[in-house]
Amino acid sequence: MKRWWRLRTIDNLWSQFVKAKYCPISNMVSKVISPNNSNIWRSLLKIRLQAEQHIKWEINKGKVLFWWDNWPDQGPVAPRVWLERKLGSITVQNFINNNNLNMNSLERVITNDLIQGVMDTEIGERQLPDKSIWTPTTNGNFTCSSAWQIVRQKQDVDLLAKMIWAKGTPFKISFFMWRLLRKKLPLDDRILSLGIQTDSNCNCCREQLPEKVDHVFTTSLFAMRIWNQMATPLGISHQGNSVQGALDCWWRVQPNNQVHKHILLITPCYILWQLWRARCDKRLLFLKDSTK
Structure with missing residues (x-):
């Protein structure tokens, strides 16, 4: 032009x-x-x-x-x-x-x-x-x-993308969230869906259940303990049995001010990021789980 x-x-x-x-x-x-x-x-x-x-x-x-x-x-x-x-x-x-x-x-x-x-x-x-x-x-x-x-061909605003790519969120966490929500993380259920046989065991719990996205990030005992420790002081009831449900518990809360809004926006992303780090440390580095 x-x-x-x-x-x-x-x-x-x-x-x-x-x-x-x-x-x-x-x-x-x-x-x-x-x-x-x-x-x-x-x-x-x-x-x-x-x-x-x-x-x-x-x-x-x-x-x-x-x-x-x-x-x-x-x-x-x-x-x-x-x-x-x-x-x-x-x-x-x-x-x-x-x-x-x-x-x-x-x-x-x-x-x-x-x-x-x-x-x-x-x-x-x-x-x-x-x-x-x-x-x-x-x-x-x-x-x-x-x-x-x-x-340019404008499309409707993707509210989910707007949340994960929010200003102030580190790029590595936003990119991780993008991969997580589009099922691009190399978890066992994803690898099995590609036809690659593997011994699927969750390293973050004692039940030795198959490693799946929702189990690793929301429903395992370790993940639920982390979510409750972070949500309870803020008056949030963690009831999500999926990644999207866990995010909704935080993002649907009405913020009191801009600081509160930023905390509600970025905290669940950090929780998911730390859960992913803990999973990788346990599987690849054989480190012990810690809620700290």
Whole structure:
């Protein structure tokens, strides 16, 4: 989109070359894509429609295209008028007389319902070049950030992702939470689901039960002891029998202030992180479980 903006608004060697090569007898705004066009030109034409919708022209000298450029307040004239042929080379200056638009000339090419809107367009200083305005920004200058907001495909906010990637949470814990909630941790139940045979035993409890996500992080005796030790002083009743349930017990509590909100947000993530560390220490380093 930035290249199209520069092509339309800046007169330099590159823009002159592109116009001479691809639009020697036509205008680039109405140019049709051809199978023989180069990849660079095809990519420019693909973004053309989105870019042109946000380029507004202030008339001074009147060199902008009468039919295809966005200079009236209602938008380009061409889509709103039916003519067998709309000459792309006609500019606004062909319809200006004494620093005003000539109504008689306009009546020959556009309908009466459009004339008033076109006549309301202000004409500036004729000795100055026409001014291009990038409408998404307040100052009219093109920015890559504003162009990104136009071309990006926005999706609904994922509240769960918003919680685990909250500001102030260390990246390693946020990344761990992302893996945990998407079942990407190398626990025994995950390994078995891939068809890899293993002797599945939970290292965090004495029952020697199969190692599963919910068992390791919420329902084992060791995990429940940790959750209760952290939740009870804050008046939270830990009743979750799954990771999502444990998180809900904390995140659905109404906070009293911003500090309390941050504690409710980040504490369950730290608990899950420490439970994962304890599991790895016991299995890989043969260390003893500790609730400290």
